Amino acid sequence: MGAGVGEVLRFWRQRRGMSQLKLATATGVSTKHLSFVENGRARPSRQLLVHLADALEMPLRERDRLLLAGGYAPPQGGTGSRDRAMRPLRQALDTLLAAHDPHPAIVVDARWDLVVANAAAELLWDGVDPGLLTSPVNILRLSTHPQGLPRISTATPACSRSLITRLRRKADEDADDTLLDLVLEAEGHLADASGQPPRWTGDGVMASFELKTRLGMVSLHTVIATLGAPLDVGASDLALETFLPANEDSAALLRELAVTRPGPQHDSAPTRPE
Structure with missing residues (x-):
């Protein structure tokens, strides 16, 4: 168990470019004790692991992995406890997305997987x-x-392009190979379409694009907002992307699309299971 802790700590210390001395100085832990933790000769307390994880700015999922390696349960506890804790957040997201209707709105996670969307999306x-x-x-x-x-x-x-650049940096900071694979895939699409210039319109403050719908083209602004600072791994790094009408004609068309929206069977945006 201790060796697992040491491996995780060593990986993130080296990832952050910190020597044992630098990490020990930053956390007030003796270099000797830190060395013992890394080589498995000392069993660290939960408090120490949390303290070291804070200093190393470890991603939440990696903090949980560190605690589990040390024999400690993650902060959210077991599956049932986590489900109960997440219920108010899910309800809040549903309310938030419903409030944006008839404008499309989605919530994505750190890897830009779709978590939930409203009907207009x-x-x-x-x-x-x-x-x-x-x-x-x-x-x-x-x-x-x-x-x-x-x-x-x-x-x-x-x-x-700017989102791809930001996610590549995040993949490196978080040592997230899954995210890096997605970024590389997106960069491949970008390279294949290198002859196509960006087709954002707008005033330089908010980006806009034209979207085909069953009733005609609508012009949409896109806005991305981070949703607070959740403490749960499954809720970390959530972001809300909303698509707002760029003009009154588009706003009217979105309202008409909502009124004439097909039945519930078409509200079928695949989302991640709860």
């Missing part, structure tokens, strides 16, 4: 390749794949 994938809608839907993939959002809108893969 169906417009964002109505007409894309069905193969891209296998759960969990990845919004980064959907936004850059030529058969995704670029197929039904004026947004090109190049429009996601």
